[in-house]
């Protein structure tokens with residue numbers, strides 16, 4: 001069983017990842033700027049309040065860790081549309097050298113369908129809405145993915161389709177081959193299922209699978 005650092009653990013996919021990783025028997029250090037609240041058996045959980053942009057906080061959080069799962073997000077709203085987004089690349093520029101320096105090899109990162117070479121692959125409606133509302137965030141996810149792909153780490157980049165709050169079924173499609181990429185929905189809980197499986201499964205190392213149900 002691994003010791004896993006989840007960065008972006010207070011909400012959404014990150015919080016669900018913490019719950020499922022604990023259930024799978026891993027030890028989890030859960031980090032976010034706000035308090036991480038998880039119910040249930042918490043013997044193997046350590047929560048850390050910290051900013052992913054703070055190199056010292058990241059260096060401390062990496063101590064004793066085997067695997068990092070990065071699930072950062074930004075609040076949807078006018079800011080995300082009108083202003084440049086930097087959080088994804090800035091946080092990854094802090095994280096990757098810190099992992100390389102401390103010998104933590106495996107990074108599982110969440111971006112989204114439309115990042116990197118999956119841009120403009122979703123059909124006309126998806127692509128138009130994407131450019132209008134998510135263009136700036138995904139420009140930064142492009143930079144984030146590039147930093148990871150240029151690193152010496154063992155990485156998996158997960159690119160889910162449109163997120164829902166439906167339940168955890170464990171049934172979804174993992175599409176590593178660009179020929180199969182298309183838009184679709186997937187629950188945050190099923191994305192977390194995939195992220196947790198990558199902790200000790202090498203199948204998708206160095207790949208950027210799209211996830212849809």
Ligand SMILES: NC(=O)c1ccc[n+]([C@@H]2O[C@H](COP(=O)([O-])OP(=O)(O)OC[C@H]3O[C@@H](n4cnc5c(N)ncnc54)[C@H](OP(=O)(O)O)[C@@H]3O)[C@@H](O)[C@H]2O)c1
Pocket residue numbers: 007008009010011012013014015031032033034035050051052053071072073074075087110111112113137159160161162163164188
């Ligand atoms: N919405 C969609 O349909 C869709 C589709 C594909 C991919 N995605 C992507 O999926 C990702 C996750 O989405 P989600 O809805 O699960 O996320 P979310 O609910 O917005 O959660 C984001 C997490 O990141 C943490 N965070 C943000 N800035 C941080 C910082 N500087 N330091 C530490 N923690 C920080 C937040 O906690 P604090 O605020 O407490 O720090 C929170 O725990 C996002 O990147 C999103 O773009 C979304």
